[in-house]
Amino acid sequence: MSSTPISPAVPGMDPRFAPSSQPPKFWSPPPGPEKPACPYQVDFAVKIKRHTPPPPFGDPYRDPGAWRERSDLHLHSATQTEAVLAYLPLERENILSASSCPPTTLTILKALAMANGRGAQLVVCSIFDPIYYPFEAPEVTHVPDNVAWRAGCARPITLACVPQKYFGSWTFTLPISHMRRKQQWSIRLVLMDNIWGRSIQSVCCDPAALSCYSEPDRLDILAVVLDSVVRHRHAGVDQRDLASRDAILRPHSSALAGNKQPLPQPVIIDYITAVCIRPFRDGKRPFQLKELPENNMQFFWNTSFADFQGWTLSKWDASANLRQQWFKERLGGNAASQYAPVTAKLEFADYQRLSTTCTS
Template sequence: MPSSTPMPPLPDIRPRFAPQPGPPPQLWSPPPDPEKPACPYRPGFAVEIKRHIPPPPFGDPHYGPGTWRERSDVDLYKVTQTRVVVEYPPLEHPHASPSPPAPAAKLTILSALAVEDGRGPQLVVCSITPYTSPSPGQGSPPAPYEAVAKIFDPLYYSFENREAAHVPVPVAWQADVHYTHEAAALDHLAKRAQTGGGAGLLAPKYFGSWTFTLPITHAGRKRQRAVRLVLMENIKGPSIRAVCLAPSALASYTEQDRLAIFAAVLDGVARQRHAGVNQRDLAARNVILRTGSLSPTARNPKQPLPQPVIVDYNTAVVFELSRHGKHPSQLSALPQNPMELFWHTSFPDFLDWTPAAWNGNAKARQQWLKARFGGEAASQYAPVSGELEFSEY
């Protein structure tokens, strides 16, 4: 993990959802749930969406528990996922005040990027057609645009904990946590970009947080349930992970090319932290290469290197919204040097992208960091806070 200023220990504030008196059932598995509809997020799905103000981020030790309140009458070991979703509608902003009707649009799914019952957030490419009509004399109505929607629907999160078998997950809580984290981080980075501080942040363009409703039947009663989502730029290109899984595509990038892109990624992480966001999930699957083609095909060596874009902020922390306030790295005029930030990081998720000589060789990684971000390049960053010592191996 990147080095950072030590923080005091943080409490575990995840909801316990304690079962009713008595021992929980042994070897729990999700019970039959005949009321649960099939995952609908497929090409052709269309729905009206409205702008939504998310609650402040919560559910992480950096943020605190927020306004979430568990209920004593909902024992996760004894209910269906449908009942959990019905009993725990998404949270609203605690200080939301009555306002004019929220802007609305029609969302139509064009293709699925990552859609599966149980995967958590659903990712789709969609067209957005705003409903807003122009005022007299203000020209044409807003044009439709293409976007990626990240849909935080708790009905299609995994009800069983994938890291602890036979343990239920508070899916409604988890979806709200993911939504508030993602919306807060993307909104913060977008505002920095609008005020001229967005150079090198490597974040996708953000088109806001939204909500829509879907019908559901529970206990014989038909009702509507709210679902939250965020919209962002559709980046035409594969992830680094996808390129690494396609030998011909990976071979079209020289080691020098890969390290130039990797250096841009590390620089982007440092600049995001300086802007006030810690993405906290730097992985090959979360770095998209803007190539103009979604397929990880071989790159034309005559073309410029693709720009990396960092995605997936549903566990991110916006320092200024956290219990600790601004991070020390934000107080400097320049971002922290990636050399210092990543001096002790092994980058295991980028094993196929980085040189083979780095595998198990911290000193080789550190020598590259110093060569890339030291010397004249160091003037782009805050001074290193102390002497960085090379590992012995």
């Protein structure tokens, strides 16, 4: 940025500078005439086939995996289409035979609602198409983002952090034009298990629905949720964001003897911030080396479960000691044999919230 010198106000002082009349220029996404209109609308249908993803890479993994930066690509001067087509989607030897996994058709049935206050929505497919990612970096303004890298690392991480029986990696192609040449562009996606049910958060916001669960029933379901967390960690997956909105209560299809309806099965969802622990270079963590998972009494001993307020006992809000007593009764004794031995000294909290009444 050029400047115009001004005579010093006082002899002997360094000259002052006045900014030029030209304002600074910041980067912004350039026009993209080759970028096609987003096809992912209601009634969009495409043939998809199974695909084996590469190992996970990108944050928080230290190994870049198969990803290689291109020194000849300058994001500040490229269009988004150029930035995407410069990188071919990463491949891995496909171990899935075509006969066992025939192609199928994906159809978009409904649009997602945008903006705040719309509540949770059921999503059973994530399409990782960097052509339609925001080109500006989410962490800082006026800086381009390598959207091909962002889409490339997001899918392997997603797949590495979830059970394969519920999820699958797929691929399809769409036509795209670049420099007056038509070509096929490969796009990856993940299909997810369609889990019907209400979240614990949703039930807590509905007094009629919440009344269907007794206090013992709610604690039984909470125990299953916490058990799932430590078993996931032992298997190498840390969900890192346990919340009542992420625990879906899936009803059982059949009743018990005497037509008694069994408790729903809680299923943890939302692995957007999860990490796959196993691929780290330093190998498994100490809690993974043990034959059994860590006792969730030890893992959650000092957790308040504030996000599960309304589902947990109201008296827990005033006394951490009562919550810890429940852990001891629930996961001590014979129940402890399901987990690795407790290695930490678990001390009962003496904190108790005091309620006061003001009178005039």
